[in-house]
Amino acid sequence: MRLAGHGLTIELPPGWEGTIGRRPADPGATTAAAGVGAPRVAPALPEEQLLPVAHLATFPLPADRGDFGSGAVDLMAAADVFVALVEYGPECANTPLFAPQPRLPQLKPGQFGAARLQRVQKGQAGAQTFCTVGGRAFCIYAVVGSAHRSAALSRQANAVLAATEVGLGDPPEPGESNPAGAPATP
Amino acid sequence: MTALVAVEALVLVLLCVLVAGLLRSHATILRKLHELGAGLDDQPPRTGRARGERPASRPHPEVPSPGGRRASAPAHDVVGTSLDDEAVAVRVVGAPTDTLLVFLSSGCSTCGAYWEALADPGLTLPPATRMVVIVRDPQEEHPSLLGELAPSGVQVLHSTSAWDDYEVPGSPYVVLVDGEAGRLRGEGTAVTFDQVLSMLTRAGDDAARAARPMAEARAGLEARRGDKAAADAAREAAVDDELLAAGVQPGDPSLYRPVDEEVGG
Numbered sequence: 001m002r003l004a005g006h007g008l009t010i011e012l013p014p015g016w017e018g019t020i021g022r023r024p025a026d027p028g029a030t031t032a033a034a035g036v037g038a039p040r041v042a043p044a045l046p047e048e049q050l051l052p053v054a055h056l057a058t059f060p061l062p063a064d065r066g067d068f069g070s071g072a073v074d075l076m077a078a079a080d081v082f083v084a085l086v087e088y089g090p091e092c093a094n095t096p097l098f099a100p101q102p103r104l105p106q107l108k109p110g111q112f113g114a115a116r117l118q119r120v121q122k123g124q125a126g127a128q129t130f131c132t133v134g135g136r137a138f139c140i141y142a143v144v145g146s147a148h149r150s151a152a153l154s155r156q157a158n159a160v161l162a163a164t165e166v167g168l169g170d171p172p173e174p175g176e177s178n179p180a181g182a183p184a185t186p
Numbered sequence: 187m188t189a190l191v192a193v194e195a196l197v198l199v200l201l202c203v204l205v206a207g208l209l210r211s212h213a214t215i216l217r218k219l220h221e222l223g224a225g226l227d228d229q230p231p232r233t234g235r236a237r238g239e240r241p242a243s244r245p246h247p248e249v250p251s252p253g254g255r256r257a258s259a260p261a262h263d264v265v266g267t268s269l270d271d272e273a274v275a276v277r278v279v280g281a282p283t284d285t286l287l288v289f290l291s292s293g294c295s296t297c298g299a300y301w302e303a304l305a306d307p308g309l310t311l312p313p314a315t316r317m318v319v320i321v322r323d324p325q326e327e328h329p330s331l332l333g334e335l336a337p338s339g340v341q342v343l344h345s346t347s348a349w350d351d352y353e354v355p356g357s358p359y360v361v362l363v364d365g366e367a368g369r370l371r372g373e374g375t376a377v378t379f380d381q382v383l384s385m386l387t388r389a390g391d392d393a394a395r396a397a398r399p400m401a402e403a404r405a406g407l408e409a410r411r412g413d414k415a416a417a418d419a420a421r422e423a424a425v426d427d428e429l430l431a432a433g434v435q436p437g438d439p440s441l442y443r444p445v446d447e448e449v450g451g
């Protein structure tokens with residue numbers, strides 16, 4: 001099953017599903033109109049660039065999710081894996097934190113830990129790493145359902161990362177001077 | 187003069203009888219058409235459709251499976267875009283839950299009852315079932331209208347490819363997929379979402395009831411297997427499974443027939 005959008009192409013391994021999108025500028029508008037609670041993501045700042053976020057999971061993803069999987073990781077079983085690929089602005093590309101890589105890096109089992117979770121969930125472990133691929137800066141955040149099975153579950157996360165191709169980002173929006181995904185100037 | 191008036195009165199009475207008969211026959215035809223699903227669609231389509239677009243489909247209770255498809259036909263994963271233009275891939279085959287795929291459109295008047303039913307907070311799905319509403323691609327749909335119709339918390343995807351994969355004959359149409367088996371458990375349509383849900387749930391219950399004797403027989407055989415070498419136990423289990431799949435239950439007379447009789451006929 002192939003998932004493609006915003007310059008990312010992912011050949012999902014068996015058992016995975018996913019989404020690639022940019023959060024709406026005013027996520028509260030849709031939830032307020034629908035009469036449901038506050039959204040998990042904040043409205044965009046006036047000058048903020050809305051960059052793509054990919055969510056990949058071995059379990060059904062709920063509709064309302066935060067960029068780093070809040071709302072989704074709560075639903076994980078012990079054998080599940082969640083991966084968020086969050087793009088950062090071009091000003092971050094090729095900086096020391098977002099070091100250039102030929103492909104999205106693989107995660108080592110030792111990188112996973114409960115202390116690396118965005119919000120601690122019993123039994124889970126998280127890992128986070130940063131990179132620049134194809135001139136685009138990314139944060140990779142992965143969560144495994146069972147910290148004890150990090151070795152096996154990190155292999156699943158690595159399989160989906162290896163199946164991800166990074167292409168050119170979206171063309172600039174009208175009025176946007178610094179397009180996401182544009183190759184960074186040296 | 188009196189005779190003329192009498193003749194006129196008689197003709198008038200005959201005409202009245204004729205008109206009444208015609209009206210009755212017309213009403214019968216309309217009722218039959220309504221029962222067939224054509225209905226008296228006095229509610230105009232919610233939006234006009236561009237030339238060349240597929241017309242909104244009419245609901246047909248008990249619609250036959252597309253192309254004579256068997257109920258256990260293989261399912262397909264769904265790839266499409268959300269109403270927020272997010273690329274989405276939904277795992278249907280091999281998923282840990284069953285998936286209820288609801289094929290709707292913004293332009294079909296019968297779909298209105300479905301959209302309302304999906305927005306009902308009291309809507310109850312079969313246990314361990316995920317629901318995904320699938321509309322055709324944005325260029326064949328009315329995205330702004332869909333934004334008004336789509337209930338919160340319900341996943342709605344544009345995916346014409348899913349319509350093609352599942353050979354959907356028209357909207358509304360509902361397909362229930364057995365996630366673990368990756369096969370269709372049931373499909374169909376009805377005037378209301380509740381009706382089609384009830385029909386599919388009943389079909390699932392029937393299938394579970396049919397599967398129960400085999401499960402019970404397998405459990406009984408497991409219990410009687412006793413202590414054996416792992417290889418022997420595995421071989422015996424495989425043979426038992428094959429026999430059960432062929433409809434041969436424990437105690438079946440064919441198991442005790444003399445070999446000569448089997449060979450000789």
